[in-house]
Amino acid sequence: MISASKDIILRQEAYAFSHEAVTRHGLTIDEAFIRGIRHIGYRSNLHAIAELIDNSIQAYAQRIDLVFGYSDDGSAKKPNRIAIIDDGHGMPAAMMRLAMMWGGTHREDDREGLGRYGYGLPCAAVSIARCFRILSKLDRAPIFEVCLDLDDLELGSYRAANGLISLPDAQPAELPDFVSQHIQQHYPQGWRSGTIVVLEKLDRVEWTTALGMRTNLLRHLGVTYHKISDLAALYVDGTRVRPVDPLFLTPSADYFGLDDDRAVPLEPVTLSITNPASGRDGLVTLRYSWLPPTFGALDKTRDAVGLNANQRFPILKDYHGIIFSRNGRLIDVQNRLPWTVFINNDRYIRVEIEFSATLDELFGVTTSKQQVSVTAMVWDALRQAGIHKAIEQLRGKVKQAKSFRFEAVSRAPVPKPLAAVVQKRCLTEQAPKAAAPLHSLLVMDGVGGLAANQAHPLFNGSAGAMACAHALQKLVNMLANQASSTGTRAKDEYGDLLTAWCIAAWPDQPDV
Structure with a gap:
């Protein structure tokens, strides 16, 4: 793999310097093209993010992380930045600005890997965010960065004196704080080489919460890459993506042994x-x-x-x-x-x-x-x-x-209706004993609404701690299954409801 990575880096350098690419080529497009390309037609953010993961896999990354960044006010409900981090071979500085251009790739018409057009990185990035930056480093080399901000583009910041739009050359840079913290926690040997794509100004994110984003990404990426999951360890917000075979034929994949049913x-x-x-x-x-x-x-x-x-x-x-x-x-x-x-x-x-x-x-x-x-x-x-x-x-x-x-x-035998059983007992017994009442979970609250019935065994303490714990686990599992079978917005609403319940039940434990 090391020799293959070196060969790719040499090819990238040759591509970047061929035909005076570094000094002569700009974006060769105008602002209207950029606005239009944002609507290229990705079915969802999930498909766009998968494009960025493809690049990491082709860079021989052993680990790929999707990391969420949050605003400085401390809110962790919805991220305002997303980073895709890999530990692949990285890019030389001369290649980085070309990688941000539509069609800028040394793999043009390559049929051996996942990409061949050079459109994936910029198209996927601007379909989600108004600003994206690439940070990359070669082994034992400094970190360089190049950035495209659509707001600055519309202000003319990228237009040169000759009228052409041109990205600036890559410059030495430091890692964003949330990326640096993640690397310190999850890369014990340090980040030796690789590429990081940071999406900022997220104006086209489909999910309303980090929970919805994490849940959908884990499932979608698990299916998308289930056949090649051994090429790289893929993580979303610290959780390992597990392969999911949609034909349910792979014993090592999730849901294969969920119960006794088998494909x-x-x-x-x-x-x-x-x-x-x-x-x-x-x-x-x-x-x-x-x-x-x-x-x-x-x-x-x-x-x-x-x-x-x-x-x-x-x-x-x-x-x-x-x-x-x-x-x-x-x-x-x-x-x-x-x-x-x-x-x-x-x-x-x-x-x-x-x-x-x-x-x-x-x-x-x-x-x-x-x-x-x-x-x-x-x-x-x-x-x-x-x-x-x-x-x-x-x-x-x-x-x-x-x-x-x-x-x-x-x-299968059909049970007799309860009314028939009760009627038979009344006819054959002189003084039948009254059955214990079955308390309802909900009662009217007096103002036309519903409230928990305090007389129910689960609420008055008579059911016991183990019974209550089992009932609670069953309820949460049923809610999770219902959320998984509904649309994205409904999933987020379920997540918000459970989060609010945890905070109300355990106000002194912020991590619940």
């Missing part, structure tokens, strides 16, 4: 396709699995709806359709095929198409690596490989499993 695989199929644009062959691998109809449920006797949805359910919902992976990195999910459409019942069939980047033209990969537009040539090859038959086979498996489940439920 059932079909035999994978691999085929070779020739790209007529380059004459190069690329491999395509089809993976299949089907899931028991109870796979997304907590209580296996009921459907995975509302509070009964388990932690797998958001994966079933968000990755519903054909999953496309390029060089081991998930890039798209589509539920419409030329011959069929995936409906809600198809959540329990899982199909993945993994393809080599040598076939990018045939799969219509976009510059942002978040969408494919599959050509007719590829669909024909996939049909010849039997994908349409496999999908129908998976549907048949799920339908059969659902019918077995229905028959099992139908054969």
